[in-house]
Structure formats: C-alpha cells, structure tokens
Amino acid sequence: MxxxxxxxxxxxxxxxxxxxxxxxxxxxxxxxxxxxxxxxxVDGLAMLGTAxxxxxxxxxxxxxxxxxxxxxxDHLGALYNLxxxxxxxxxxxAALACYDKAARLAPRFLEAAFNRAVVLQDLGxxxxxLTRWQEIRAAWPDSAEVHNHLGHLLIAREQWS
Numbered sequence: 001m002x003x004x005x006x007x008x009x010x011x012x013x014x015x016x017x018x019x020x021x022x023x024x025x026x027x028x029x030x031x032x033x034x035x036x037x038x039x040x041x042v043d044g045l046a047m048l049g050t051a052x053x054x055x056x057x058x059x060x061x062x063x064x065x066x067x068x069x070x071x072x073x074d075h076l077g078a079l080y081n082l083x084x085x086x087x088x089x090x091x092x093x094a095a096l097a098c099y100d101k102a103a104r105l106a107p108r109f110l111e112a113a114f115n116r117a118v119v120l121q122d123l124g125x126x127x128x129x130l131t132r133w134q135e136i137r138a139a140w141p142d143s144a145e146v147h148n149h150l151g152h153l154l155i156a157r158e159q160w161s
Contacts, residue, residue, distance in 0.1 A: 012041075015034065015044075045068035045078070065078045082098045083095045083098030095119050102116075129153055130153055
C-alpha cells in the first residue's frame with residue numbers, strides 16, 4: 001500500500017469513527033484532510049457529504065455526493081445520502097431517483113426503502129407509496145414506524161377519494 005493510500009485509509013477510518021460517535025466537526029475535519037491529500041477520493045467525498053448532511057449543510061453535501069457519484073455511480077452510501085440531501089432541499093424527484101437506484105442496488109436497504117415511500121407520499125403518488133409501504137411491511141413486519149406510516153397513508157387515501 002502506498003504512503004498516500006495508507007494515510008487516506010487512516011483518515012477515513014478516523015473520520016468514520018468520529019461520525020459514529022457523533023463528533024461531526026472532528027469527522028468533517030478528518031474527511032477534509034483526506035480530500036486535501038486526495039481530492040478525488042470517492043469514499044472521502046461520500047463521507048464528507050454524509051457528515052455535511054448531518055450538520056444540515058445539504059447544498060454542500062449534495063455537491064460532494066454528486067462528485068462521488070460521478071466517479072462511482074453505484075456508490076450506495078453516496079446515492080442514499082444524495083437522496084437525503086435532495087429530500088431536505090425539497091428536490092423530491094431527484095431524491096426519488098436516488099432512492100429508486102439505491103433500491104435496485106440493495107433491495108433490503110430499509111432506510112432507502114423507507115425514504116422512497118415517504119417521498120412518493122410527499123409527491124402525492126399515494127398508490128405508488130401504498131405499494132412501497134406494503135412491500136416494506138412485508139419485509140419488516142415488526143416495524144411500528146412502518147405500520148404507523150402505512151396507517152396514515154390509508155387514512156389520507158380515504159380522505160382524497
């Protein structure tokens with residue numbers, strides 16, 4: 001392993017550890033150091049985008065995540081977190097496209113499936129949302145949150161019909 005690759009791995013690991021511990025500023029600092037050394041590091045871009053999302057900097061997160069996806073269009077973490085950023089920014093169709101692709105890549109990725117159903121519901125595509133919630137409930141039958149969303153959707157559909 002080269003010296004740069006070793007340093008990148010070290011900084012990425014440190015950043016992930018900080019992120020998991022809720023130390024967002026320190027995580028961002030580690031990822032920024034990584035990107036200073038290797039500006040195109042896909043995981044560094046994706047993780048700084050994730051940390052930026054968590055800090056509420058969704059525009060910046062989206063730009064980082066788009067850069068990561070330009071290098072690796074199937075990066076599941078970048079896809080999911082770009083969906084989160086777009087959803088927070090009100091770009092629901094873009095968020096849906098990210099969650100749709102994430103669902104194709106990882107059909108059992110609960111958070112992506114969940115957000116996909118929420119976005120469909122927010123777009124007023126209630127029949128599509130109902131189908132997604134039913135699929136999610138079948139895969140995770142013990143999730144109270146899924147049952148709650150499904151119940152609210154069924155009430156909303158009744159009121160709209």
